[in-house]
Amino acid sequence: ATNLNEFMTIVHNLPLVAEPEIFGLHANANITKDTQETEALLSTIIAVESGGGSSSSSGDQSNKTDETILQTATEILNKLPQNFDLEEAQIKYPVDWSESRNTVLLQELAKFNNLITLIRTSLRDVIRAVQGVVLMSEDLEHLGR
Structure with a gap:
């Protein structure tokens, strides 16, 4: 190809979508890509449908969902155990080089405290988000489901 018209003809004859084999992929890669795009599209549509809507029935449903989230989060909060007193545990089970279980126990208690905290x-944040005190982040919305 030596002139502009020949280049233009070559470019216009190229496919709009490259086949997966060009990139060293299996021919079925298009199926996977199309499936992922469809799932993304449908999840976006569902998010838009559930997030919007001014009808009273969707408003009632939203209120019921909010009430359920508040009730469930409150119940879970009330059932959570208190954090372990690590100082008391260290006194009762002191770190001893001959007894490694004490060290492991104290480490696990600290991890458990972090998890419970x-x-x-997270539950308190969900409650505040449903009440409108803080913004509902994607993580909080996911937790609320």
């Missing part, structure tokens, strides 16, 4: 904080 995270759960408690």
Whole structure:
């Protein structure tokens, strides 16, 4: 190809969508790509449908969902155990080089406290988001489901 018209002809004859084999992929890669795009499209449509709507029935449903989230989060919060007193545990089970279980126990108690604290904080954030006190983030919305 030596002139502009020949280049233009070559470019116009190229396919709009490259086949997966060009990139070293299996021919079925298009199926996977199309499936993923369809799932993304449908999840976006569902999110738009459930998030919007001014009809009273969708408003009633939203209120019921909010009430359910508030009730469930409150119930879980009330059932959560208190954090372990790590200082008391260290006194009762002191770190001893001859008894490694004490060290492991104290480490696990600390991890458990971190987990319970995270759960408690997340539930409180969900409650505040449903009440409109804080913004509903994607993570909080996912947790509310």
